[in-house]
Amino acid sequence: MIRKRKSYLIAFLFILPSLLGIAVFYIVPYIICIIKSMYIGNSFVGLANYAELFRSNTFLLALKNTGIFTLIAIPLLMLISFVLALFLNSFKKISSFFRSSFLIPVVVPIASLICVWQVIFDDYGAINAVLNSLGFDAVSFFNSGFSMVMIILIYIWKYCGFCVILFTAGLANIPTSLYESAKLDGASSFQIVRKITIPMITPTTFFVFLMEIIYSFKIFREVFALFGDYPNENIYFLQNFINNNYYNLNYSRLSSASVILSVFIIIVLLVFFLFERKRNFSE
Amino acid sequence: MIKKILCIFISAFLLLSGFWGCVNSDSNEKIDNITYYTVQNYSSLGGGWIYEYNKQCENEEDKIEIVEFENNEALKNKLTTELMTGDGPDLIDEKTIQNADLSIEKLIEMGAFMDLNELIGSDTDEDKIDFSDYNQKALESGFINGKRFCIPLYYTPNLLLTTQQKYSKYINRNTPALSYNDMLNLCDEISNNQEIWLFSFWDTYYLQGLLLDYIDDNLDLLNKTSNFDTSEFDEMISRFDKLIMQEGKDKKGSEESEQYINLTEEVDPSSYIFEYGISFSPYDMYSSIVFSEQRGETPLLLGCVTNDTSILSANISKSIFVNSNSKKNEKLLKAIKYALSEECQNNQVGAEIEKYNPMFAAYTGSLFPVNLNSFNKLMNNADSFKYNSKDSYYVGDDDGIPDNDKEQAEVSEESQKMVHNALSNISKYELDTYWYYNTSVIGDLIESYMNSEIRVDKFVSGLKSKTKLYLEE
Numbered sequence: 001m002i003r004k005r006k007s008y009l010i011a012f013l014f015i016l017p018s019l020l021g022i023a024v025f026y027i028v029p030y031i032i033c034i035i036k037s038m039y040i041g042n043s044f045v046g047l048a049n050y051a052e053l054f055r056s057n058t059f060l061l062a063l064k065n066t067g068i069f070t071l072i073a074i075p076l077l078m079l080i081s082f083v084l085a086l087f088l089n090s091f092k093k094i095s096s097f098f099r100s101s102f103l104i105p106v107v108v109p110i111a112s113l114i115c116v117w118q119v120i121f122d123d124y125g126a127i128n129a130v131l132n133s134l135g136f137d138a139v140s141f142f143n144s145g146f147s148m149v150m151i152i153l154i155y156i157w158k159y160c161g162f163c164v165i166l167f168t169a170g171l172a173n174i175p176t177s178l179y180e181s182a183k184l185d186g187a188s189s190f191q192i193v194r195k196i197t198i199p200m201i202t203p204t205t206f207f208v209f210l211m212e213i214i215y216s217f218k219i220f221r222e223v224f225a226l227f228g229d230y231p232n233e234n235i236y237f238l239q240n241f242i243n244n245n246y247y248n249l250n251y252s253r254l255s256s257a258s259v260i261l262s263v264f265i266i267i268v269l270l271v272f273f274l275f276e277r278k279r280n281f282s283e
Numbered sequence: 284m285i286k287k288i289l290c291i292f293i294s295a296f297l298l299l300s301g302f303w304g305c306v307n308s309d310s311n312e313k314i315d316n317i318t319y320y321t322v323q324n325y326s327s328l329g330g331g332w333i334y335e336y337n338k339q340c341e342n343e344e345d346k347i348e349i350v351e352f353e354n355n356e357a358l359k360n361k362l363t364t365e366l367m368t369g370d371g372p373d374l375i376d377e378k379t380i381q382n383a384d385l386s387i388e389k390l391i392e393m394g395a396f397m398d399l400n401e402l403i404g405s406d407t408d409e410d411k412i413d414f415s416d417y418n419q420k421a422l423e424s425g426f427i428n429g430k431r432f433c434i435p436l437y438y439t440p441n442l443l444l445t446t447q448q449k450y451s452k453y454i455n456r457n458t459p460a461l462s463y464n465d466m467l468n469l470c471d472e473i474s475n476n477q478e479i480w481l482f483s484f485w486d487t488y489y490l491q492g493l494l495l496d497y498i499d500d501n502l503d504l505l506n507k508t509s510n511f512d513t514s515e516f517d518e519m520i521s522r523f524d525k526l527i528m529q530e531g532k533d534k535k536g537s538e539e540s541e542q543y544i545n546l547t548e549e550v551d552p553s554s555y556i557f558e559y560g561i562s563f564s565p566y567d568m569y570s571s572i573v574f575s576e577q578r579g580e581t582p583l584l585l586g587c588v589t590n591d592t593s594i595l596s597a598n599i600s601k602s603i604f605v606n607s608n609s610k611k612n613e614k615l616l617k618a619i620k621y622a623l624s625e626e627c628q629n630n631q632v633g634a635e636i637e638k639y640n641p642m643f644a645a646y647t648g649s650l651f652p653v654n655l656n657s658f659n660k661l662m663n664n665a666d667s668f669k670y671n672s673k674d675s676y677y678v679g680d681d682d683g684i685p686d687n688d689k690e691q692a693e694v695s696e697e698s699q700k701m702v703h704n705a706l707s708n709i710s711k712y713e714l715d716t717y718w719y720y721n722t723s724v725i726g727d728l729i730e731s732y733m734n735s736e737i738r739v740d741k742f743v744s745g746l747k748s749k750t751k752l753y754l755e756e
Contacts, residue, residue, distance in 0.1 A: 010290055041394045041607075042369065058755040123737060143741050228727055230749035244756055247723075248389040251367050 030262070037255035049256040059257065061233060062241040065148070066261075069219070069237065070268075073152045074212045081160050081208070085167030086193065099168075102161030113158070114225045121150060142226065147234045154222055159215050163208050170204025171197065206276045213265065316348040317373040317614045322358050322382050323351065331601075332436070333374075335630055336621045345614055347374065359383040366395055366606075373609040374618065377602060377715060386719035388504045391432055397605040398430040399619075406616050412623065418653040424599050424712040427505055433714065435599040436622055437631065437650035440709055441587035442595070444558040444571055446580035453556055459595050459708070460586025463497050467522050469556070474529050480555040491733050493588065494523050498725070498746070499717045500590045507754040511747050524739040527732075552578055563650065564632065565665035566639050568702060569694045573670040582698055584705045596711040600650050625660070628652035634661035639668050651706070662706075666699050724753045 037049055053059045105113075120126050121141040128138040141150050174197065182192050198205075220239035223231055229244055230236075238261050245254035319333055337346045350372065352358040362383045365371035372379070375396070380387055390396060403412050414422060418438075425433040443461070445454075453472065456465055470490070473479045481489060497519060501510040510516055558571040575582040586595040603622060605615055621627050629635050632652050652658050669691040721729075725746060732742040 010287070013290065056755060058752055061752075123741065140741060143745060230724055230752050232745075233748050233752065236752055241756065244753075247384075248386055248393070248756070249363055249366055249395065250389065250393050252393075 033255045033258055036251055037259050040252050045252075049252050050260070053253065053256050053260065058236070059241055062236055062238045062257075063260075065234065065236055066238045068148065069152065069155075070213075070216055073155050073219075074209070074216060076152065077156050077160060077163060077212055078205070078208060080156060081163035082167050082205075084160070084164045085171055086197070088164065088168055089171045099165065102164050104161065105158045106162045108158075110221050110225050113154070113222065117150075117154060118226070143232050145234060147232045151219060151223060151235050155216065155219050158222075159212065163212065166204060166208050166211070167201065170201040173204075174200045202276060206272060209272060210269070213268065217265075315344055315611070316346055317609070317611050317618060318348045318350055319374045319376075320350050320352065320358055320362060320372045320379050322353075322355055332622050332627050332631055333618075335627060336618055339621070345617060347618060355382045355384065359385075366608075369608050371395075371606045371608060373606050373611055373615060375604040375606060377604075377718075380604075381718055384719070384723060386723075387714065387716045389719075391427055391505075394607055396432045397607045397609065398432065399425070399434060399605060400431045402605065402612055402615060403431075403619075405612055408616075410620065412616075412620060416655055417623065418655060418658070418712075420710060421597070421599065421653045421712045424714050425602065433602045433604045434619060434623070435602040435653055435712065435714070436628070437599075437601040437652055438597040438712055439563070439600045439650050440595070440597045440706060441589070442568075442705060443585045443587055444568065444575075445556055445583050445585065446575050447583050448580050449556050450583050450585075456592075458592040460592045461588045462592045463493070463500075463519060463588050463590070464522075466493060466588045467519075467526060470526050473556070474526065478554065482557050483552075483555045490523070490527060491729060494527075494733075495717075495721050495729065496588060497523070499721065502717075502720070502750065504716050504720060504754070509750055509754070511750060517743065520739065520743055528735075565651075565662055565702065566633070566668070566670075569665055569668070569698075570639070570670045572694055572698045572702070573692050576695055576698065577692060582701070584701055591711075594711050595705060595709045596713065597651070597709045599712055599714050602714065623654055625654050625656045628654040628657035629660060632657065632661050634664055636664065639670060662703065666694065669693050720750075720753065724749055 038044060038046055040049065118125065122128070123138055123140060123142075125141075127141075132138055139146065141147070178196050178200070179192060182196055187195070217239065220237055220243075223235055223237065223240070224243070227235070229240070229247070231240065238257060242254045242257050242261070245251075245257065333347050333349060337349075340346045352361065358379070359382070362371060362379070363385075377387070380390070406412065421435050421438050425431050425435055441460075453469060454461070454465060456462075470481065470493075473481060501516055503509070552574070572582045586592070589596060603619060609615065629652075632650060634652070634657055652661065670693075671691055728737075728742060728745045728749065731737045732739070737745070
């Protein structure tokens with residue numbers, strides 16, 4: 001018993017530096033952020049900042065755009081990467097270079113990515129040059145209703161490869177005996193995918209979903225690099241709102257918005273956790 | 284056993300080194316002096332009133348601690364962090380705010396500045412500040428939402444100098460100030476004329492400045508309203524667009540042009556309509572006026588372009604803000620009283636100089652003081668001087684005074700009256716709260732538009748979108 005306690009103590013001492021780091025750089029600042037969100041200057045105002053946020057048209061716009069992006073981009077990316085992974089899995093042998101090339105968009109620096117997309121989609125870019133030569137009007141891809149579509153496209157292009165790799169790894173772990181049994185029982189391809197493949201890669205799906213949630217908030221980097229602090233209204237995200245309030249030194253407002261954003265993410269992940277746990281338990 | 288000791292030792296070492304890294308190596312002695320943040324060598328730029336204040340302070344404790352930073356980024360990092368934590372410099376001015384790339388109206392919104400009425404109201408000294416000794420209208424510009432957030436010190440009148448003859452030929456209007464339509468008509472007319480320029484020194488960014496002025500005139504940052512959705516706004520932008528397109532093809536400002544003007548060449552006065560840079564001081568104004576009179580023309584002062592052409596306006600160019608976290612009331616009051624004093628403002632605007640030096644304004648950035656005694660002294664001094672009869676920045680001695688006295692002349696009484704009337708009729712004084720909006724919010728958009736990288740419809744939609752987001756954030 002004493003030996004066990006001692007070994008726990010030693011283990012704790014070893015993880016203590018990391019724990020301290022997490023506490024100092026993540027937990028404590030988060031608590032401070034929650035406290036600051038209830039102050040304006042040095043005056044305690046309770047939830048007044050949150051109430052004011054939900055009355056602010058700009059915040060509601062940012063919330064709406066973030067919600068639209070999350071609801072469209074993530075399922076779309078998961079679907080496309082899953083289908084691609086299934087397709088690639090149907091080949092018996094794929095060269096390692098081909099597999100690695102899927103990761104190239106993830107490692108491309110943002111500045112290079114922005115340059116390329118501007119050359120292609122700008123008002124005076126390649127696509128508009130082609131459209132003009134065919135007699136059509138130029139399309140403003142980055143400053144119209146198309147802006148959200150373009151950002152979703154950039155997001156999918158950038159992270160699809162990585163998700164394909166993850167799904168491919170997940171598919172590789174499914175025992176082939178299950179497929180053989182299903183085929184012997186006369187199951188169609190669609191039934192095999194629905195009844196065997198999808199349930200068996202649930203842990204991988206959850207991990208991919210988690211990664212995509214994280215990446216969906218990193219897309220702010222591309223938006224900021226393309227459009228600066230104040231992009232088109234259609235692609236004004238919560239991160240833009242928080243970032244601009246930081247530059248304007250409005251810390252109470254940005255703290256409130258950050259807390260709301262974190263609650264939003266926690267709820268989404270919690271729902272997914274519970275769903276995944278319930279599924280595992282029932283199995 | 285050895286393993287256990289090693290584990291404990293390593294853990295303790297990691298813990299200690301973690302805490303060691305958090306120790307602040309800079310010793311923070313408690314500073315009782317009021318502080319002011321700036322970039323570069325403050326004293327080498329003529330110092331300004333703070334430098335003069337420190338020179339005349341007898342007690343070290345009363346002096347203002349000037350904290351200098353290597354660059355704007357360092358200033359911004361320090362200032363923003365300290366304001367967040369309830370600290371920061373006691374005195375702030377618009378230069379500090381601009382260097383730190385911050386927005387005045389956002390700082391006011393978040394309560395960064397003290398209500399100076401409370402500070403001044405707490406003064407129990409006999410030499411309390413009496414606001415009747417100062418330009419009331421200028422001081423009113425520091426009032427926002429019923430609170431006095433800043434004290435203006437100096438201002439720049441928005442005036443243009445031309446002659447009656449040029450006015451009748453090119454403008455012909457009977458309001459104190461020009462409208463944007465007037466200026467655009469003028470730009471249109473002279474853009475096809477190879478013989479005439481708008482200003483004595485061609486400012487290639489004039490159209491950009493005019494566009495920004497028009498946008499700012501249709502925007503109220505403090506009340507968060509704009510007129511961007513009106514048809515008049517769209518029409519005016521179309522007019523700007525036409526001129527900007529023409530500007531791109533025009534020769535003006537081109538180094539290859541025969542008419543390219545630089546400072547070292549003498550300028551033919553018939554080749555431009557307005558004198559450039561006359562609002563820096565009354566000395567510069569009179570110098571240009573004498574020049575017109577010597578040519579047999581009648582000088583005429585007009586208000587700069589504005590939406591409301593019935594009034595003359597001025598911009599507050601230097602002012603004082605006080606950090607709302609500051610507790611050094613007594614010392615702050617001393618400093619503010621000095622900044623507003625006749626002695627200080629006389630020095631800053633050159634109200635007591637013995638001879639006119641054309642480079643004086645460039646050296647000190649001298650402007651018009653809010654202290655009424657200082658203003659009267661400045662004008663009396665300026666009225667009494669003789670001025671060069673040529674634009675002689677590089678004529679005669681290094682101080683710009685020609686060797687031959689016959690080349691100097693006094694300003695006529697009519698012209699003196701005209702200048703005095705114009706200055707006393709200024710009814711609108713404004714703080715420059717648009718700097719941040721013009722540079723950080725729409726700066727890139729304006730630049731892209733002026734460089735023809737985006738079309739006018741994209742420019743307008745971008746402008747409306749960015750402004751709406753900025754106002755409602």
